[in-house]
Amino acid sequence: MSRSLVIAHDYLTQRGGAEKVVLAIARGFAGAPIQTTLYEPADTYPEFEQVEIRTTGLNRFGWLRRHHRYALPFLARSVSATTIDADVTLVSSSGWAHGFRTTGRKIVYCYSPARWLYQQDVYLGEHASWTTRAMLALLAPWLRHWDRRQAKTADAYIAVSRVVQQRIRDIYGIEAEIVHPPHSYSVTGERHMPRGASDELAASGFVLCVSRLLPYKNVGAIVDAFSDLPHQLVVVGAGPEEARLRGRAFKNVTFLKELSDAEMRWLYAHCDSVIAASYEDFGLSPIEAAAFGKPTVALRWGGFLDSIVEDVTGVYFDRPAPDAIAEAVLRCRGRSWSSDAIRAHAQTFSEEAFIAKLSSILAGVTMPGGRG
Known part of the structure; x- marks a missing residue:
């Protein structure tokens, strides 16, 4: 201009x-x-x-x-x-x-x-x-x-x-x-394994949650959901809820924060899916995940209705409650996804x-x- x-x-x-x-x-x-x-x-x-x-x-x-x-x-x-x-x-x-x-x-x-x-x-x-x-x-x-x-x-x-x-x-x-x-992540950029992650974690097919640790993000409900799931959860973020969430998490939950773009690219590339339970005005993580061809499990609310195409780029749950979240995670993992269709959706953002x-x-x- x-x-x-x-x-x-x-x-x-x-x-x-x-x-x-x-x-x-x-x-x-x-x-x-x-x-x-x-x-x-x-x-x-x-x-x-x-x-x-x-x-x-x-x-x-x-x-x-x-x-x-x-x-x-x-x-x-x-x-x-x-x-x-x-x-x-x-x-x-x-x-x-x-x-x-x-x-x-x-x-x-x-x-x-x-x-x-x-x-x-x-x-x-x-x-x-x-x-x-x-x-x-x-x-x-x-x-x-x-x-x-x-x-x-x-x-x-x-x-x-x-x-x-x-x-x-x-x-x-x-x-x-x-x-x-x-979304602002270059899929082709460098990828580095974050400290606290491991090849074993990548091989397990983990679910990724990227969120500030604030009450309305409902990360606690996600952490509680994984107490009844056999899968690994990686939470990336910081905030006033951090100590409380760490204290209630089971051994299958890993907390990371202050990561570089290269480390985030590694996580998006190696995760099976992304999860979000927040009352979000838009929410970038489903679009960032889509750029890597990964589906999202998200609360049917707010901005996620704009960023996710149901059964094409992700699945919804209707309540930010552990049982609803766990059911949606299992539903996501139990079906096949087209990475090409998911990536094509990301390109529109x-x-x-x-x-x-x-x-x-x-x-x-x-x-x-x-x-x-």
């Missing part, structure tokens, strides 16, 4: 699907800086070191960079006090970055309106501390007002899936176009197609007489 463009994101302090999408956007709009609130290079993807990262004043506090959830009382004021000077700001947001002030057009790529404001029971789960619940109860009325006001400052909203499109309509009264996130759709929307909003 000939116009100046800045990418905005909530915070770069973890490794997850949203951060992968931001990297895809940065590759697609090469040279565009990223404005964020907090940036902790050691805790997110190393590729961000190749991009100009701009932060707010909160970034001075190392403790907040390492524990971004404790920054919640300060994030709204921090982004509201920051102005992005660019013709176009492409915002990657799940709750904060849409509040940055801009001098030009603002287009929001929305993973979901803030879960911690509008889906608190699902987001917090049953193990959240009383201090967390009390803080949210105190701040939520003001934050909901702030959140809805900031949503109205956007020239256009883009949703990652149909369920998020409906959520944006219900909460903000905004009609959003859908652009599915891309390419990074090139994703950037082309975003570019078209940006052009429509920013041209004279455009959608803005």
Whole structure:
């Protein structure tokens, strides 16, 4: 684009699907800086070191960079006090970055309106501390007002899936176009066995779960399901639920975290299938698995309805409960799959197609007489 463009994101302090999408956007709009609130290079993807990262004043506090959830009382004021000077700001947001002030057009790529404001029971789960619940109860009325006001400052909203499109309509009264996130793994890249894995694990035909360890991801239900299954489960991810999940897991469950792309490619290449039980707005792991020709076992909910073709690229279960999950795993393993059909599905979620759709929307909003 000939116009100046800045990418905005909530915070770069973890490794997850949203951060992968931001990297895809940065590759697609090469040279565009990223404005964020907090940036902790050691805790997110190393590729961000190749991009100009701009932060707010909160970034001075190392403790907040390492524990971004404790920054919640300060994030709204921090982004509201920051102005992005660019013709176009492409915002990657799940709750904060849409509040940055801009001098030009603002287009929001929305993973979901803030879960911690509008889906608190699902987001917090049953193990959240009383201090967390009390803080949210105190701040939520003001934050909901702030959140809805900031949503109205956007020239256009883009949703990652149909369920998020409906959520944006219900909460903000905004009609959003859908652009599915891309998968970003090169199937032909290097593959390295992760520490903690083994050739014996690969030979066993393990099931792979890639997820942040948060309550609404329902990884605990998956771990419990494998207590009654003879198969191996590999869980890749980190988060506040980690210690609790490790404590309840049987010997057939292996936990890994902070893996490189090469290590993730090894896991996708050697697993039999991928499993996901989360209340997901989209969920990239089924698409990443599909790129390697592997099926997915997933909860029939939300974004998985956009990313999985039933009985072609995966199977569903209807409840995030151990018995339902175990039954679906056995069903998946008991049938044959066409790797070619699964890979063909993954190709429709390419990074090139994703950037082309975003570019078209940006052009429509920013041209004279455009959608803005």
